[in-house]
Amino acid sequence: MIKGLISTVVFLGTVLCVSAQHHLSIKILDAETKKTLQGASVSLVATNTIHSKSNDKGVALFSNVPNGKYDLTASFLGYRSEKKQIDLMDDKSIEIYLQAQVIKTEEVFVQATRAKSNSSTTYKNLSKEDISKNNFGQDIPYLLDQTPSVVIGSDAGAGIGYTSMRIRGSDNARINVTLNGIPLNDAESMGSFFVNLPDFASSTESIQIQRGIGTSTNGAGSFGASLNIQSNTLEKDPYVEFNNSYGSFNSWKNTLKVGSGLLNNKFAFNVRLSRILSDGYIDRASSDLKSFYVDGGYYSDKQILKAIVFSGKEKTYQSWYGTPEPRLNNDIEGMKDYAINDGYTAAETENLLQAGRTYNKYLYKNQTDNYTQTHHQLHYTNFINEKITFNAALHYTRGAGYYEEYRPEDKLSKYNLPQVILGKDTISKTDLIRRRWLDNYFYGATYSFNYNPSQAVKLTWGGAINQYKGDHYGEVIWAQYASTSNLGDKYYLNDATKNDISTFLKADFTVNDWLLFADIQYRNISYQVSGDDDKIKDLDFDRKFNFLNPKLGFTYLINENSNLYASYAYASKEPVRDDFVDIIGNNPKPEKMQDVEIGYRFKNDVFNIGTNLYGMFYKDQLIPTGALNDVGSPLRLNIPDSYRIGLELDAAWKISNQFIWKATAGLSQNKINNFTDETSNEFFKKTDIALSPSTILSSEFSYKPVQAFEIALLSKYISRQYLDNSSAKVRSIDPSFVNNVRAIYNFAAFGIKNIDLSLSINNILNEKYETSGYTWGYMDGSSRKSFNFYYPQATTNFMLGLNIRF
Template structure:
């Protein structure tokens, strides 16, 4: 079916292809020196839309422009933007850019972002592209059409807890920064966008770097970096209402206001958001609230900008997943699953036997995750001279919350409590409700000095120091038999402290048609875990690490529209908290190391934007998922000595005509472990552990790492006001564990969505957008994640149980955005 669909698509595109008729050469110069400006962004809009950057002489050529009205937009850091009509009757035009009287926030993210034509594999997503898909689903869903990406959510519809994997690496290996400040949790290294609901409504742009990338603040990137920049300066006042409603009672309500530039010096923005959904999975509801406020001072040489944003989430737990018999339809196995899941009551067994793929194990009303996280950032930029600038930032994040759960028949001894004697009967177990708390602080400073002595050379020296303090503790808030416990007692309590210091230097040097990039980072990590955990007592872990991470890259410019590049990078990354707490090996978890080789080709013309790259990511002691999860749904990991990910990626956009645009991405990869030993527990007939099974694999696939990921977007604009798009995503088979066993795998899936956007103005309103997205229009029943666990009997026969995270069948979201 996929081959037929692509064949029909290609034939359709060929049949509607039309050739442009005119060309124009645009020259951009500094208004004072009259010198040509390199790397200036030039955009043509109208009957033909195209974006290019100027060459070393400040020149860009647009070909195949369709006859009709057009506008020319020119923007460059340090200069005032220009927008003017484009006269196609003239073969060339010259534009003089005036140096800007104020500087703006683009300089805040220079040290963490890859620039155009660098030897890093990356993709930029701008505000307009984000707005097309920002209807309430989380940030990972806005990145679904980038290469090698797989997304999913516990609740199945993209609201609540979501996840993203890039090149098979989960969010613990994806370095996320907000305005250059690390978002990743210091202990788990994950990025939980559920704690920042609707943050996409305050985002100016996102850059996704695959591989090690240029991440210079925070932990090493082992799959990708996601660099997010929040609102930049808007010079005119605005008020904006964004609202959406969709399947599963999903609502999003957003109010945004901005003052514009006051007295050419000050600007303020604010946002208030609410998102709610019942979820596709039973009871997988979400109640999310957030706000964002910023205020800035802007002058010719200085920016001072303060930002505060916060999110409060309450989500019903849905991480347990759906048992395989409810997915595959083999209901005869449900009785075995009921025993393995330890369903104790006839009512729970009956509910499982009558359930469907939306099954949720939990029924307790307040089986919820509750967390509030508030971020404070203070940014300062000083343009010391035309060649030298300094950026500095202070940040402070306060997070606190718990998840609550009902436990049936837990032993008193698990909570350090004595048994209860009632009427001469000794009671060893009780039903109870507990809360497990995380109360943490994260704060620090970053700084970078950027020296640009000429257009050919740029040097950056930067540093970051971050400190984390976290308390972990548990409380029993109700028990059928309370033993000696009191309200407020903690049945476990532990604390963690992490100090993270890094310093880096990098440079870009262009000589002729060659661009050389060199980068080196030193990072020191001091991590301490003390006290008790729910699983182990008297913890005393104190690992310390020193990492040196170098990068080297080279770009060759074939001409003004194309280049080739290659790079080498080395990175190291520390284990996370759960790797220590849940480690069953006699050896402590080791830091993982990776060598990343990237090479590629880019072509950018007025109608065509193509990138093709290859990569080889070779690991030592990679921490891979075993296939099992812990009691909060997080994958359990183990070190493997040798493993690798190699592949090819494609990212292209073709403006076929003034009405049609075709975008596509592809990722083909091999993700392998060498000399892997699987360890399994052997039980006797009475469920006593009697030994350990060892199975050797010379080469096997890494869990949850698909070999093929393909996406496609065909859009049609019959008028400038209306845009229609057909969007597809194919992901090949994924294995739940590291044994390459088909019986423990996730089926390939092919999902198709449609989107319609109509924009107009009426009654003096600046802009009204009506946005309709119908997702999974062919009602595909698919899963994006899962886990497995099992054991062996004394005859070495394996038993196993698979659980999956089903995603929503056909559903819709309708949005209405009004801007004054």
């Protein structure tokens, strides 16, 4: 009987114990947007501590939790932690709202240059996760390939080395690029050369691409798009990471990253070392790239002080010349004709006849570009109070380098050298090797005050003051007949100074369901050049420009899932250095553009759709003629009347938990009104702008059978592009349709926090295609003789990645 009683008591105790264990569901949301937060940390503390993380629906689940009182803490990076006490007596569901906290994150550094959520600007954000999926060592433009209206390409054919990018038909001289709000565009060429920042993607937190004029406030004016790149933000936990890739063309990427995490709740440091090597798809188009990145920050409740230094050193074999059309078509007679018209040597002619699709004109073993660029940034933020924030940054960039080239049979007089007398012979030409140098400095300061007097009004006032100084000079380092030259003599020397001062005022107003936006920027540019250029003696000029660039827009919030927006912007932009050198008379005009954007956005748990109409109307647009100068830059000329109008789509569809389809489309007309072709003197009432395709489509179809594995098919279609402005099919690039496959497997093992195995197989259908090119020609009587050159892109190739994080 006693045994039975004991058994009954034990049984009842067990039942009571089991019945006293409950399920607890905690949903974590953003207090302002009411959106769920995935990956938030949640802990329950009684006698022991239990941890969980919120899932893709923002829910953290706890099972078999006994009765009792618990201290609950929810935290998420970029938000204030929330603590509360709960008394758990039965199953319970709780919602916790976290307040966004800009303190201890660096998003405030780019606040003045970025479009905000529901902005009346046409934009797309790429997160750190988006970037890391495709980061195999290729240049940053290749990470943007699946965004609307983008065309990318590479001189070497595979994305390592010199790369190009056009958005809405506008090249990188019209794309405003900032790094943490600091201008990256070269002050003279206006281009952004990502080859000088190898593997910067591994230190990038996010990228915002704004199409059209956008909200650009610092640096060169945006005439096609803006790229706003933010580097590493604060990581609270220490880490060590090894990123390695290997692939076709003997391509390697090796990256080491170390972070201290948040020390003493105030300090954090990050370091990255990178090396990228590739032989290139094109013959001899090799790349040897090295870089480092270091940052250190002080974080308090009221202030952030962060210093950043990053540097890149590149050595790339030149492949600027492209491949002649007859070489691609295996036209022997056409190749011989090219060789004669282009003044080929016997060795160059033999190389042309024997090479294949990967032809490279250059044969000299050290025909290389060599450049080192180091950036220094010091950022300071003061959260003066809940309504006012002050940001300031100092920056200093030091760049120096040269490209070396072999020159057969060059005139001695071109190098200010007298003729050489050998016996009775007078030598006026010589084979030689020269280096053309660029030695420059760029420094300045940016600032902004953010004043939010209420939830309905947000004001930003800021500006920048920058100065650029650059020396352009040339040296002869070897000559068959040396004449009177000495090593180190400069056969030309040209100094440039450019001052750029700007200020802007932005205002955002919320009135019921309307968001109103206004922005005005003033830029003052002073550009002085003196001395001899390689092409022009006494290239002296002093040009000043004053630009007033206003922007207006509104967004109407239809409901919590959708909105309509419209904007108008006006911008002006100065010519680049090459325009002053290459345009007859050396007096190019500044460009002016009006940009109209009208769009619609919709987002819920299944669909994310953005579509927009745009019109960009130019006065005196500097458009490419189709030809290049002697260093591979496009020759341009002012056109009085031209425009780009189009429709863009950026959409994603979550078909199921396993299948997601993303797609973009860019349909456009890019036209010049009343154009006369300089070569043929033919008049066109309306004609296509060079290198501006009318259709650009992309698709990314991904399948995730389990959480740890994803495989995706990425496709890109680009319609016909014309090499010049005559809309002639005989001088054009054929349409292309390229497909890539990407697979990623993520897991943890052997005590390692995270292991990523990734594989990218590019151009799986072995498409033979080009995305860029140029042409030149002349009239032979009544017929036109044209010489077309293209930049072939790699056939089927692969990259394999292994990333390990402790």
